[in-house]
Amino acid sequence: MSAGHTPEPLGVHFESVPEWLRGDGESADVVVSSRARLARNLAGHPFPARSTQAQRKTTLKLCKDWLSKAGLSAQTTCISLHQAAPSERTLLVERHLISKPLAKGRPLPDAQDDDRPPGETDPRAVVVGLPDEKLAVMINEEDHLRIQAISSGLDLREVLRRAIDADDRIEAGLDYAFDEQFGYLTACPTNVGSGLRLSCMVHLPALKMTGELEKVKRAAADMNLAVRGFYGEGSDAIGDLFQVSNQTALGKSEDQILHELDGEIIPRIVEYERFARKTLMSKRRAVVEDQCWRAFGTLTRARLMGAEEAMQLLSQVRLGVSMGLIRDTTVRIVNHLMLLVQPGHLQRVVGHEMDQEHRKEARATLLRTRLGG
Amino acid sequence: MKCDRCENEATVHEVTIVNGVATEKNLCEHCAASDGIVPAPVSEALDPGAVIAGPLAPATPGRATRSGSCPTCRSTLNDFKQCGLLGCPDCYSTFRTHLTQLAARAHEGASRHIGRTPKRAGGTLDQAALIQERTERLKRLHAQLDEAVAGEQYERAARLRDEIRRLSTQPSESAERES
Numbered sequence: 001m002s003a004g005h006t007p008e009p010l011g012v013h014f015e016s017v018p019e020w021l022r023g024d025g026e027s028a029d030v031v032v033s034s035r036a037r038l039a040r041n042l043a044g045h046p047f048p049a050r051s052t053q054a055q056r057k058t059t060l061k062l063c064k065d066w067l068s069k070a071g072l073s074a075q076t077t078c079i080s081l082h083q084a085a086p087s088e089r090t091l092l093v094e095r096h097l098i099s100k101p102l103a104k105g106r107p108l109p110d111a112q113d114d115d116r117p118p119g120e121t122d123p124r125a126v127v128v129g130l131p132d133e134k135l136a137v138m139i140n141e142e143d144h145l146r147i148q149a150i151s152s153g154l155d156l157r158e159v160l161r162r163a164i165d166a167d168d169r170i171e172a173g174l175d176y177a178f179d180e181q182f183g184y185l186t187a188c189p190t191n192v193g194s195g196l197r198l199s200c201m202v203h204l205p206a207l208k209m210t211g212e213l214e215k216v217k218r219a220a221a222d223m224n225l226a227v228r229g230f231y232g233e234g235s236d237a238i239g240d241l242f243q244v245s246n247q248t249a250l251g252k253s254e255d256q257i258l259h260e261l262d263g264e265i266i267p268r269i270v271e272y273e274r275f276a277r278k279t280l281m282s283k284r285r286a287v288v289e290d291q292c293w294r295a296f297g298t299l300t301r302a303r304l305m306g307a308e309e310a311m312q313l314l315s316q317v318r319l320g321v322s323m324g325l326i327r328d329t330t331v332r333i334v335n336h337l338m339l340l341v342q343p344g345h346l347q348r349v350v351g352h353e354m355d356q357e358h359r360k361e362a363r364a365t366l367l368r369t370r371l372g373g
Numbered sequence: 374m375k376c377d378r379c380e381n382e383a384t385v386h387e388v389t390i391v392n393g394v395a396t397e398k399n400l401c402e403h404c405a406a407s408d409g410i411v412p413a414p415v416s417e418a419l420d421p422g423a424v425i426a427g428p429l430a431p432a433t434p435g436r437a438t439r440s441g442s443c444p445t446c447r448s449t450l451n452d453f454k455q456c457g458l459l460g461c462p463d464c465y466s467t468f469r470t471h472l473t474q475l476a477a478r479a480h481e482g483a484s485r486h487i488g489r490t491p492k493r494a495g496g497t498l499d500q501a502a503l504i505q506e507r508t509e510r511l512k513r514l515h516a517q518l519d520e521a522v523a524g525e526q527y528e529r530a531a532r533l534r535d536e537i538r539r540l541s542t543q544p545s546e547s548a549e550r551e552s
Contacts, residue, residue: 043462046446050460142458164489176491177462181469182476183486185462189472190479192465194488222529224481250476251483251510259539 010084011077011130014091014348019132021339023331025153029322030270032201032241032335034155035096036163039186039195040145040170041177047187048124048140052110056123056140063139064125066173072137072166073129080125081105087353089119090344096150097133098126102141135166142187143195145170154270156198156262160254163196183250193250198257200266201230205240205319206276209288216272223265224248230311239311239338244269277323292320296328300371305364310341329371337370376401436467443467482513511540 020033041047045059064078081089081102089103105118122140129135138146147170149162177185184195191197207213220227226247229237244266246257280288295316299305318334320326339345341363347353350362376383376399383399442449448460450468459465465472477484514537521530 041462046461047459049456049458050446050448167489168492171491178491179462179465179486181485182465182472183488183490185465187458189459189476192476193480193483193486196488219528223532248480248483250480251485251487253488256487264535 010079010088012079012092012095012097012128012133013131014095014345016131017332017336018095018339019134020096020150020152021332021335022152023335025151025155027267027270028153028331030202030204030273031154031266032203033150033152034159035148035150035199035201035243036156036159037197037199038145038147038163038167039143039184039191039197040147040167041185041187042144043175043177045144045177048142048144049106049187050109051140053108053121053123056108059144060123060125060139062174063137063145064127067127067137067139067170070166070169070173072127072169073135075130076127077130078125078127080123082120082123086119087344087347091348092126094339094342094344095133097128097136098138099141099146102126102138106140135162137166137170143191145174154200154262154266156200156258156266160196160198160258164254190247191249193248194252194254194257196249196254196257197245198261199243199245200261201241201243202266202269202273203239203241203315203318203322204269204273205315206280207273208240209280209291210276212272212276216269220244220265225265238308239315241315241338277319281323288319288323289325292316292323292325296320296326296371299367301368302364304360305341305367306360307341307343307363310363310367311338314338314341333370337367340366340370374399483510507540511537514540 020035023032025031042059042062045051046055048056048059051059068076068078079088079092081092081098082105084092089098092098093100093103102124103119105120105122105124107118108121124138124140126139127137134150136148136150138148147163147166149159149166151159151162179185182189183193186192186195204213204216207216217227224247226243226245228243228245230239230241230243244261246252246261249257252260295313299310299313299317314334314337317326317329318331321329321331321334340349343359346359346363346366349366354362374383379401383401436444438444440449443460443464444467445463446460448464450471453459453464453468459468473484514533518530518533518537521527521533
């Protein structure tokens with residue numbers, strides 16, 4: 001399988017569409033992507049937050065060395081985040097390859113004499129499977145290892161299978177911290193047990209328009225599910241995109257968690273959203289058409305565009321395309337634009353850093369060009 | 374109090390009970406580290422000569438020190454309450470009672486792992502534990518169902534009824550794996 005990490009500085013092609021944003025797969029009209037995440041720690045080592053810089057270097061080296069030969073993917077790249085530029089870390093967050101806390105870095109308990117920000121001193125990395133970015137392993141996040149498998153559409157069974165495959169390969173060379181009662185031991189006891197978080201990113205614009213979103217959120221909370229924003233914990237739900245995931249991982253097997261989400265909860269959310277779309281089309285067709293086309297019109301004509309406004313308008317266009325109202329673009333293009341309008345990607349496409357005002361102008365130009373305005 | 378071994382002040386106190394007989398050790402940080410009771414002091418771990426510090430010093434995990442800290446990483450329950458994160462894997466043995474209660478609150482009443490286990494840890498969990506966990510889970514679900522019906526939360530009640538039905542008819546974990 002793998003012949004080691006790729007030698008390129010980052011290895012990730014930032015202008016390409018990552019596999020999980022391709023806009024195809026089952027129920028892709030509502031489910032943007034599916035993700036499985038496993039939290040793992042090394043036995044005999046303190047968890048990252050409690051580790052000194054030297055201890056974090058040790059766990060980083062152990063993980064990096066093994067991951068480069070574990071055969072995780074045909075090709076992998078290992079990105080040392082303490083050495084990467086802040087703009088590169090932003091790109092990785094925007095592509096959902098690393099979390100915001102990993103991008104920022106964690107303060108060191110022994111950093112009294114070091115004035116540098118944690119981003120530059122905290123030894124941490126991400127290993128990414130190439131070229132599709134369907135697998136990413138974060139090293140020294142809240143846990144020593146966070147294994148992530150991601151795919152387009154509703155594909156929870158497959159992402160779980162891939163995460164478990166990576167887990168088996170990693171376990172073959174690293175000794176995991178495990179307890180018969182608590183399962184896989186994690187820095188935060190809310191992740192203990194299987195260490196599994198299964199989630200889907202769902203696009204729910206019709207439920208928002210019909211005012212039923214809060215009902216769905218309440219029902220999700222009642223079912224012990226977490227509903228988070230586009231960039232995970234603590235982030236806002238921009239572009240009517242939500243991440244729905246299991247909240248508990250102790251006392252349930254991986255198959256049970258899969259069955260709950262894949263067999264019951266996500267299909268039900270898809271059904272609700274589709275029903276809301278149908279209801280809108282039959283009762284308020286002119287309103288829906290007007291909103292979708294207005295959004296398309298603004299995106300193809302505006303000269304200044306903020307990121308949040310762009311996401312909201314793209315959400316309306318995505319709805320219009322999914323319902324067959326707009327045929328001038330595709331879900332794949334809209335998904336890709338949702339990534340390209342983010343500050344990091346926008347600056348990458350333009351080729352230089354910009355202040356907020358210049359980004360607004362560049363964003364509007366990019367949207368006009370890509371949507372044929 | 375002086376260290377049992379040298380003239381330094383004793384800062385680590387350990388009580389070991391074997392067959393009902395308590396033995397007490399009072400040691401300074403350095404002697405305790407050399408006995409493997411606590412990790413080496415931070416000043417030693419940061420020795421510029423050591424390029425990479427080793428893993429945790431071997432310790433006696435599973436028992437809190439007299440000061441209530443984890444013998445391996447020195448984290449206390451107070452540290453955990455402040456930041457929400459444990460210090461090391463051994464904290465789970467050290468604070469097992471507290472964490473069992475906390476886990477039950479955070480994980481819908483569950484306090485035992487079911488599911489995959491590392492191959493190195495011996496493969497599968499024993500069936501008795503799995504059956505016990507399932508029985509307890511069913512009990513909790515029945516109680517929740519009664520609550521939901523009493524509170525006229527019919528959607529929730531229907532979901533709980535489905536869950537009970539599914540759990541009652543589910544084959545055992547090992548049978549699922551073999552199929």
